[in-house]
Amino acid sequence: MGISTAAARPAARLPALWRTGLVAFAVIASLAIATVDARAVEIQTVETPGGLTAWLVEDHTVPIVAVNFAFAGGSAQDPDGKAGLANLMAATLDEGAGELDSQAYRQRLEDLAVKIGFDAGRDAFYGSLRTLTPNVDEAFELLRIAVNEPRFDAEAVGRMQRQIVSGLRREQKDPDAIASRVMSETAYPDHPYGRPSNGTEESVTALTPADLKALHGRLVARGELKISVVGAIDAERLAALLDATFADLPENADLTPVGDVTPKTGIRKDVAFDVPQTSIRLSLPGLKRDDPDFIPAYVMNHILGGGSFSSWLYEEVREKRGLAYSVGSYLVPYDHSGAFLAATGTRSDRAPETIAIITAMMTRMAKDGPSAEELAKAKAFLTGSYALRFDTSDKIASQLLGIQMEELGLDYIDNRNAMIDAVTLDDIRRVAERLLANADPIVVTVGAGAS
Amino acid sequence: MPQSASALPRLFLASALALALAVPGASLFAAPTVAAPLKAADAAAFADIKIGGDIESFRLDNGLEVVVIPDRRAPVVTHMIWYRVGAADEPAGMSGVAHFLEHLMFKGTEKNPDGAFSKRVAAIGGQENAFTSNDYTAYFQRIAREHLPEMMALEADRMENLILTDAVVAPERDVVLEERRMRVENDPGAMLGETLDAVLYVNHPYGTPVIGWPSEISALSKDNAIAFYDQFYTPNNAILIVAGDVDAETVRTMAEDTYGKVAQRADPGDRVRPRAQRVPGALEVDLADPRVNQPNLRKAWLVPSYTTDEADNAPALDILAEILGGGSTSRLYRSLVIDQGIASSAGGWYQSSTLDDSRFMVYAVPSDGTSLEDLGAATRGVIDTLIAEGVTEAELERAKTGLLSSALYAQDSQSSLARMFGVALTTGSTIEQVRSWPGAISAVTAEDVRKAAETYLAPRPVTAYLRAPEAASAPTAKQ
Numbered sequence: 040m041g042i043s044t045a046a047a048r049p050a051a052r053l054p055a056l057w058r059t060g061l062v063a064f065a066v067i068a069s070l071a072i073a074t075v076d077a078r079a080v081e082i083q084t085v086e087t088p089g090g091l092t093a094w095l096v097e098d099h100t101v102p103i104v105a106v107n108f109a110f111a112g113g114s115a116q117d118p119d120g121k122a123g124l125a126n127l128m129a130a131t132l133d134e135g136a137g138e139l140d141s142q143a144y145r146q147r148l149e150d151l152a153v154k155i156g157f158d159a160g161r162d163a164f165y166g167s168l169r170t171l172t173p174n175v176d177e178a179f180e181l182l183r184i185a186v187n188e189p190r191f192d193a194e195a196v197g198r199m200q201r202q203i204v205s206g207l208r209r210e211q212k213d214p215d216a217i218a219s220r221v222m223s224e225t226a227y228p229d230h231p232y233g234r235p236s237n238g239t240e241e242s243v244t245a246l247t248p249a250d251l252k253a254l255h256g257r258l259v260a261r262g263e264l265k266i267s268v269v270g271a272i273d274a275e276r277l278a279a280l281l282d283a284t285f286a287d288l289p290e291n292a293d294l295t296p297v298g299d300v301t302p303k304t305g306i307r308k309d310v311a312f313d314v315p316q317t318s319i320r321l322s323l324p325g326l327k328r329d330d331p332d333f334i335p336a337y338v339m340n341h342i343l344g345g346g347s348f349s350s351w352l353y354e355e356v357r358e359k360r361g362l363a364y365s366v367g368s369y370l371v372p373y374d375h376s377g378a379f380l381a382a383t384g385t386r387s388d389r390a391p392e393t394i395a396i397i398t399a400m401m402t403r404m405a406k407d408g409p410s411a412e413e414l415a416k417a418k419a420f421l422t423g424s425y426a427l428r429f430d431t432s433d434k435i436a437s438q439l440l441g442i443q444m445e446e447l448g449l450d451y452i453d454n455r456n457a458m459i460d461a462v463t464l465d466d467i468r469r470v471a472e473r474l475l476a477n478a479d480p481i482v483v484t485v486g487a488g489a490s
Numbered sequence: 491m492p493q494s495a496s497a498l499p500r501l502f503l504a505s506a507l508a509l510a511l512a513v514p515g516a517s518l519f520a521a522p523t524v525a526a527p528l529k530a531a532d533a534a535a536f537a538d539i540k541i542g543g544d545i546e547s548f549r550l551d552n553g554l555e556v557v558v559i560p561d562r563r564a565p566v567v568t569h570m571i572w573y574r575v576g577a578a579d580e581p582a583g584m585s586g587v588a589h590f591l592e593h594l595m596f597k598g599t600e601k602n603p604d605g606a607f608s609k610r611v612a613a614i615g616g617q618e619n620a621f622t623s624n625d626y627t628a629y630f631q632r633i634a635r636e637h638l639p640e641m642m643a644l645e646a647d648r649m650e651n652l653i654l655t656d657a658v659v660a661p662e663r664d665v666v667l668e669e670r671r672m673r674v675e676n677d678p679g680a681m682l683g684e685t686l687d688a689v690l691y692v693n694h695p696y697g698t699p700v701i702g703w704p705s706e707i708s709a710l711s712k713d714n715a716i717a718f719y720d721q722f723y724t725p726n727n728a729i730l731i732v733a734g735d736v737d738a739e740t741v742r743t744m745a746e747d748t749y750g751k752v753a754q755r756a757d758p759g760d761r762v763r764p765r766a767q768r769v770p771g772a773l774e775v776d777l778a779d780p781r782v783n784q785p786n787l788r789k790a791w792l793v794p795s796y797t798t799d800e801a802d803n804a805p806a807l808d809i810l811a812e813i814l815g816g817g818s819t820s821r822l823y824r825s826l827v828i829d830q831g832i833a834s835s836a837g838g839w840y841q842s843s844t845l846d847d848s849r850f851m852v853y854a855v856p857s858d859g860t861s862l863e864d865l866g867a868a869t870r871g872v873i874d875t876l877i878a879e880g881v882t883e884a885e886l887e888r889a890k891t892g893l894l895s896s897a898l899y900a901q902d903s904q905s906s907l908a909r910m911f912g913v914a915l916t917t918g919s920t921i922e923q924v925r926s927w928p929g930a931i932s933a934v935t936a937e938d939v940r941k942a943a944e945t946y947l948a949p950r951p952v953t954a955y956l957r958a959p960e961a962a963s964a965p966t967a968k969q
Contacts, residue, residue, distance in 0.1 A: 100563050101901045142828070145819050149888050152895030171898055198827060198834075205834040205855050208784040214676055314781070316671035348596070348605075349612045358605075361664025364672055384672050416613055423615020427632050430564040430734075431903045 080429055082439065082449060085268075087278040089286030093266035094439045094449075095274055098432070104175055104270035105432040106168040106182075107440040108285075111263035112294045113160040115231035115375075116254070120245075123238015124254050125159035127199060127246055132157045132166075132255075134195035137184035141195040144181070153178040155185060161232060162297075162374040163444060164258055169433075172271045175280070183284040186259060191248040204240050214485040215384070217310055218318040222380075222483045226302035226322055232376060260292035261285050267439035269432040299375045305479040310486075317390040317486025318382075321397060323478055325370050325377035328445050334458050335466040336370060336474060341417045342409045342467075343400060344368025344381055349416075351400045356383060362393045379474055387487040394482060405475035408468045422456040545911075546738035547921055550750050553726030557911050557921070558741045559733040561904040567734030568905045569641045570630040571649070572912040574729070575722035577702075578624040578695035578763060578845070584714055586702020589622040590666055591715045595629065596620075597658045599651035607644045616641075624696050625845045626916035632905065635735045642730075642748040649723055650752050652716070659712040667708065670701050678779035679786070679956055685775045686954040690790050690849060694766040724755035729915050733904035766792055766847040773952040778959045785958065786855045787862045789869060789951040793840065795848035797918030804842060805930040806942035807850065811840035812889035813881050813939065814873070815852055819888065822852060825872045832860040832868055843917045850946060862955045873947050880940040893931050 083095045114125040133148075133155050135141040148155060154169040155178075166186070170178035210216035220235055227233030237243070264285060268277055302324050326333050337345075344352035344367045356366040366383035381401075385393045409417070429435050442451050547557045577588045598604050611618045616633040631641045674680045684699050691697030701707070730749060732741050796804040814821050815838025826833035838852035852873075856865045900906050914924050 098563065101898075103899060103902055105902075142819060142824070145817070146888065149817070149819055149892055152891050152898075169899065171895060194828070201834040201857060205784050212781045212783055315675045316668065346612065348608045348618070357665055359661065361661030362668070364665055364669035384676075385668060386671065416609075420612045420615050423613075423634065424617065425615070426564060426566050426634055427615070427617055430561075430566045433902060 080435060080452065082452075083274055084449065085274045085278055085281070087282045087286070089282035091261060091264065091266065091278075091281050091285055093268055093277065093281055094443060095267075095272075095277060096269045096435055096439070097271075097273060098269065099271040101432070102172040102271055103432055104168075104170050104172060104178075104268065104272050105436040106266065106268050107165070107436040108167075108264060108266040109160075109163045109165045109440060109444055110258055110260065111163060111292055112258045113163045114234075114236040115161050115297045116258060116295055117231070117234065117238075118250075118295075120242065121238075121250055122234045122242040123203065123236070124246055124250055125164060125258070126237045127196070127203065127243065128251050128254055128258075129157035129159045129164070130199040130203065131191055131196055131251060132185050132189045134199060135190040135192050136181075137188045137190075139184070140190065140192060141198075144185075147177075147181060151177050151181075153181055155182055157185075159236065161236065165440075167436075175272060175276075179280040179284050186284065187287060189251075189255060191251045191255075193248055196246075196248050196251065200243055200246065203237060203243050207237060207240050207243065210237075214312055214314050214316070214318040217312065218320045218382075218483050218485045221308050221310060221485070222320045222322055222481065225306050225308055225481050225483065226378060227300060227376070228303065230300045230376075231297055232300065232373060256289075257293040259288060260290060261288040262291045264288070265440060265443040267436045267443065269436045269439070297375050302376060302378050303481060306481045308481070308483045310484065311488075312485050313487050314485075315386065315487070316384045317387045317484050317488075318384050319390060319394060319397075320483040321381040321394070321401075321480040322483075323379045323474060323480045325379035325474065326372060327374070327377045328372040330377065332466075332470045332473065333370075333372070335462045335470040338414070338417055338421065338459060338462045339404065339409075339467045339471050339474075340368055340370050340379070341421060342413050343404050346417070346420065349420075351404070352381065352383075352397060355396050355400060356385075356393060360396075362389055362396070366397075381480075390484055390486060390488075394484075398478070398480070401475045401478050401480075404471045405478070408464060408471055411464060414462070414464055414467060418459055418462065421459050425456065545921065545925075548738070548742060550725065550745060552750060552752060552754055553724075554745070554749050554752075555729045555915070556741065556745055557729065557731045557915070558736060558738040559731070559904065559907050559911065560737060561734050561901075561907070563735075565635050565735050566632065566904070567635045567638050567732055567736055568630060568632050568908045569638060569645070570628055570731040570733075570908050570912055571645050572626055572628040572729040572731065572916050573723060574625075574727050574761065574916050575627055575718075575758065576623050576625040576916075577698065577700040579722065579761060580695070580698075580718070584706060584710065584718075585698045586666065586700075586707040587710055587714050587718050588627055589701055590663065590707065590710050591718050592620050592622045592627050592629075593662050593666060594654055594659065594715050595648055595652060597652070597654060597662075599647050599653055601647055601651065602644060603653070607648065610640070610644065614640075622700055624700055626912065628909075628912055628916075630905075630908070638732070638736065638741075639744045639748065642744055646748040646752050649725065649728070649749070650755055652719055652723075654712045654716060656712055659715070663707065663710060666701070667704065670704060670707065673701065674699070675704075678777060678781050681779075682775065682777040682788075682954050682956045685777065686788060686790055686952060689773055689775055690792060690952045691766055692769055693764050694846065695763060696766070696844070696846065721756055722758050724758070725749060725752050726754050727756070727758045729912065731908045731912050733908040761845060763846055768792055768949070772950060774955070775952065776955045776957070778957050780959055782956055782958045784855065785862055786853060786956050787866050787869070788851060788853045788954045789866070790954070791850045791946055791949065791951045792847050793850045793946045795844040795846065795917065796842050796923070797845055798847050802930075803938075803942050803945065805927075805934050806938040807840045807946065808842055808893060808931065809886065809889045809934050810939050810942050810947075811838055811850065812892055813885045814838050814876060814943075816889065816892060821872050821876060822854065822869065826854055826865070826868055830868060832857050832865055836869070843913050843919065845917045862957060866953055866955075873943065877940065877944045877948055881936050883936060886934070886936050886939065890931055890934070894928055897928060 080096055085093045085095050117124045135144050139147060151174045152171055153174060156167050158165045168178055168182050224233050326336050344350045352366045352368060356362045363383045363385045368381040371378040371380055381397050428438055545559050549555050580587050596605060596608055598606060611631055614633060614637045616631050618631045620629040633641060688697045730745060793807055794804060822836040822838060826836040833854045834857050836854040840850045841848045852869060854865050854869055856862060
């Protein structure tokens with residue numbers, strides 16, 4: 040209940056560092072099947088003659104085709120000293136390809152009302168295509184040349200570098216962005232997850248088209264490519280288009296191994312910055328997605344700080360005391376680590392009180408756990424809200440991609456609600472004990488009066 | 491937050507009227523008499539698209555307007571209630587009360603006390619929220635369709651039975667002050683935006699921030715909120731919009747059983763506000779703040795909205811915004827960012843859907859070594875060239891394709907459709923106007939666009955500069 044829809048959801052405020060994790064989490068969070076109705080999402084597995092695999096939900100109701108895909112390896116693959124390279128590649132792949140320079144390519148997209156975009160996560164490199172049905176062939180051709188034949192012209196690369204640097208400068212004065220950046224550096228020193236995904240002004244300025252070509256050669260391969268498609272297209276036609284688009288890519292990516300890592304604990308960082316509202320972040324080691332306790336942890340977190348208008352943190356920090364507009368907690372699973380994060384912002388003189396309440400709620404969860412009624416309500420929400428994640432082509436495509444990337448299997452959608460329903464109070468206590476007992480979090484504040 | 495609709499994404503604004511959706515596709519791309527960049531086959535294929543979903547609307551006896559937008563793909567509905575009241579309808583000196591009331595509407599009623607509504611939404615796995623703008627306040631839930639009658643009953647209950655106590659009002663006022671700190675006071679760019687609005691709307695309530703001025707928010711009381719509620723929250727001032735897996739007859743029955751039982755509580759009357767005045771003289775606002783290390787500039791003009799448009803210029807303004815400032819093929823981007831290299835980004839938009847006169851805005855972020863003043867002059871130059879030489883047919887067709895395709899893409903989201911209708915209907919448009927929007931866009935000529943630029947952008951804008959203080963000016967280029 041904010042002024043805006045988006046703003047009332049704290050996740051919207053979390054800066055880029057945690058974005059990948061949150062995206063993955065959101066996907067995972069939504070895998071429950073709609074038991075509401077028989078018209079559940081029907082997934083076809085499309086095996087192309089060229090040897091690619093894609094998941095397809097065919098639906099001709101609206102004249103739109105949505106494609107989401109991902110290559111293994113994201114910004115964690117940025118070479119030392121080249122932080123921000125994958126992010127720059129995401130910004131430049133659609134800035135000219137094949138015979139088309141940047142302006143020609145962008146004009147062609149607009150003339151055909153085709154949307155193509157790329158995004159570098161920590162562990163994966165994402166792409167998306169949206170087209171109206173009459174232009175499906177042309178849309179895939181534009182995607183093909185972006186993926187296979189990006190130009191990385193000096194003009195376009197330089198322009199995107201300036202644009203990114205401009206954003207980085209703004210972030211240097213944004214308390215939320217500062218807090219997130221400090222948190223990742225502190226939690227993951229000497230690890231790729233500790234580096235800024237978007238780089239720094241220095242690192243981004245030093246990048247070259249040759250760096251982009253090198254990363255493109257390493258990352259963009261068909262071996263670990265995951266694809267999901269939703270909309271007005273049948274399997275046969277899709278298979279041919281996918282082969283034309285992706286089949287000529289090299290088989291294997293050339294990825295630098297990323298080590299497993301446990302985030303640090305017990306560090307306090309107060310960044311002095313003259314703003315009226317202090318940004319607050321707490322973090323603890325969390326769970327990777329393949330941890331057997333992940334689902335219980337997810338339910339536990341919903342009760343603690345995940346629920347929009349119903350969590351303990353919402354009740355204690357916002358509703359009872361009016362300390363913050365936005366407060367919440369999150370599980371952030373990466374491929375090689377897991378974190379638990381809490382975030383809020385409050386007026387500077389009440390920051391210590393707010394931090395104390397958040398830690399007290401974490402302790403209460405570890406010590407007492409929720410009531411049976413609270414657990415039942417959390418399950419009801421988590422299972423009942425599933426269908427809301429599947430009511431647009433965009434959402435379905437992103438759900439299916441997430442399931443593939445986490446390797447949860449085609450039947451996961453059918454089983455997920457049962458997994459939530461199977462969580463017991465003992466499970467919650469076990470996982471709360473594991474994550475939150477004797478917690479010694481990293482605490483980061485950015486605001487006035489920090490010492 | 492969008493509160494100020496200017497915070498809404500540009501595309502959303504453009505498509506806010508794009509309710510083409512129930513219109514036969516044939517009219518969508520029919521206009522071009524000129525060689526379009528679209529291949530003929532493409533245009534024809536666009537025209538063949540059968541747009542699903544029949545929008546229906548009717549009115550209950552108590553005056554509640556009802557709009558139903560069927561989307562049967564998933565067993566989900568979006569239930570929204572829109573009130574024709576926003577921040578621009580607040581009493582003088584009580585800025586923020588519309589938004590404050592929006593927060594307080596979640597507190598409870600006699601029948602459903604202590605946030606019971608929200609608890610019930612959570613228990614059924616629903617999502618909910620609310621938002622306030624200058625012209626409207628809206629509440630919504632997204633739910634499995636079988637819960638629709640219950641949501642209607644709860645929403646109808648809080649239309650007339652809200653109960654507030656000082657105990658719940660005081661902490662919520664602090665929440666709103668934190669919201670303001672987060673959105674505005676922590677961000678010098680947002681602060682400058684408030685100043686720009688205050689100067690642009692020198693005599694009109696759009697010049698007051700939707701969230702309110704801090705001192706006025708601090709003074710808001712329970713009684714202020716209730717007085718506002720009693721004046722504006724009544725079925726004859728509301729619009730029910732249901733999108734999703736429903737049909738109009740079912741919604742009618744449900745609505746009569748719930749909202750239909752709410753008596754008219756007030757007669758808010760016509761929404762008459764002072765006509766926004768254009769004042770002579772050079773108007774510049776300039777904010778230097780140590781928290782700025784990336785300067786930027788904005789220029790804003792008062793222009794007609796679709797509602798105040800008397801000369802049929804609004805569709806041309808939509809297209810002008812696309813050509814001048816819509817993305818990386820736009821005039822501003824190509825000239826300032828690519829050709830001259832004096833900006834790192836540049837663009838613009840037209841806020842088409844407001845009850846009163848609206849705004850046309852352009853912005854640019856300077857490259858290192860370019861002053862804001864020089865960048866402002868170059869921005870002016872791009873606009874003057876467009877006024878002098880007009881736009882090309884290719885630009886015109888590309889802009890039309892972008893706007894019209896947004897109407898097609900919008901069909902994928904029942905929530906977006908519901909919002910578009912809500913915005914249109916609370917800012918003075920009708921469903922029919924929304925439906926005929928594609929035709930209006932298709933009919934715009936290159937000369938219409940040039941003329942609109944000349945009429946509205948040749949006069950002096952309000953210019954806003956955001957910069958660092960002298961001593962700590964923006965970092966210079968790294969070698």
